[in-house]
Amino acid sequence: MKTLKTLFLLLISTVAIGQTRDDLTAKHILDSSIIFSGGEERISKIESSSINYLLIQPDESTAIITEKRKIGQKYVQSILSMKHVPQTTFFDGTMVTRVDGSSITQIKDLDVMEEVKLRTYNQIQYGYKALNYELTRLPDKKFNNFDCYVVSAKADNGYTTMNFFDKTNFRLLMVVYPNGNKSLMIDYMFKDSILFNSHIVNTFADSDEKQVLRLQHADLNVDISDLWFNCPYKDKVYTPPHIKSGEFESTNGDKTVFTRTEKSQDYKDDQGKLIMRRFLKWTNNDTYGLIDEKAIKNNDSSPESLILVRIISWDDKEYVCHWIAGKYTDTQDYKIKE
The missing domain is CATH 2.40.128 (Lipocalin)
Incomplete structure (x- = not known):
């Protein structure tokens, strides 16, 4: 992994030739992050993915998250646990439906719809680019262990996230969503020379509790039946x-x-x-x-x-x-x- 990391650092060093860091635009920062994540050419060749995470809840109970994607088109997430009520989120390309235990909800909130559209991409940075988000560079932010570029990404409907990129390699370290929730990308791995976050911590705007996700495995360009993305229920489970x-x-x-x-x-x-x-x-x-x-x-x-x-x-x-x-x-x- 270190060899790949060194190679990508060399590659991204060419992005900003002739520019100081203060002169870097939001587009340069995002493009550099995509290069560090494997490069647009490699990422664009992924047509589907099936990914599993171990979910550790604030009470230390666990669940398994399975996500399947047809990139840029469809998405399904299943959360299954021996302790908690199961939940499935379907996106068939036009509609978001959530099945929570025996409850069925058609999601019409524009922010939730946009967030699920972004989830049809494995790398959110690539999603911003593919969906033509408006990018704006904001003042840099320095934390205890990281010095970050900050970029806002805005969809046509106004949905806006704040994104924090490590100045040393342009890796995306944190995303702040419109509702104030945050995803912190703690660690990562490469699958087929493409970056996947292997340790994610989610925090919530109205709580001090934290939720931890640990990547179990990722399969790319797998054959996924359309049945996975279609909610079979209308009014009852x-x-x-x-x-x-x-x-x-x-x-x-x-x-x-x-x-x-x-x-x-x-x-x-x-x-x-x-x-x-x-x-x-x-x-x-x-x-x-x-x-x-x-x-x-x-x-x-x-x-x-x-x-x-x-x-x-x-x-x-x-x-x-x-x-x-x-x-x-x-x-x-x-x-x-x-």
Whole structure:
């Protein structure tokens, strides 16, 4: 990582040739930050991403955040926890819908809409550029450990953020949102030579509490079904009968075939022979728990023995879901087996 960092520092040093730091424009600062983050050419080649974070809440409880993007077009975020009510935010390109437990909300607030549009980009700096935000350089700000350039970014609808860039390498260190909430980018890593923030601290304008995100993994240019971005509900959260029970087959990852009943999921091999049984209990209208028959027999009470599954979206022929088991998590696509 240090070698890459040195290379990018050399690259960005060419951006401001012939200019003093006081003469740098907001555009130069943003462009330099994009270069440090991997460069516009590399970043522009990302068409989709699937990213997981471990979320540590102020009370030290944890959740898993899964985000999927079709860059610049669509976005979905699923937050799943053994302790807290699950939440999913859908953006299908035109509408933002939030499913919070059994509550469904169509988001019409312009600031929230704009923030979700920005989330369709992995790097917010690149989002500003792609969405033609108006950039203004503000007075520099010096903190205990950092000396920063400050740039405001304003959308056509007036949504405005303040962005703090490290003067030593132009890395984006903090974003202040219109509501006063802040995201502090503590650490980072490179995936395919593109920067992703690996340790983020979120603070809130009306509270002293902090929320911590730690990157688990990032997959780029993956095939993501449009089903992920479409909220299946209009007025209530439910799982339809053809998804609640039946025979299903995975359409991504390792081939898995199972039959789901009211009380279990029975997994079969290619010859239709039962190889594993997991007992099932619905905990919400779209969420259920699974536990292996073996775990019960062996009196296994480890966090990994219990799997929590949330069905995110579905149609007549398939569904997609997000699951967690202790520190493990993944998403899965399934079709109804014919």
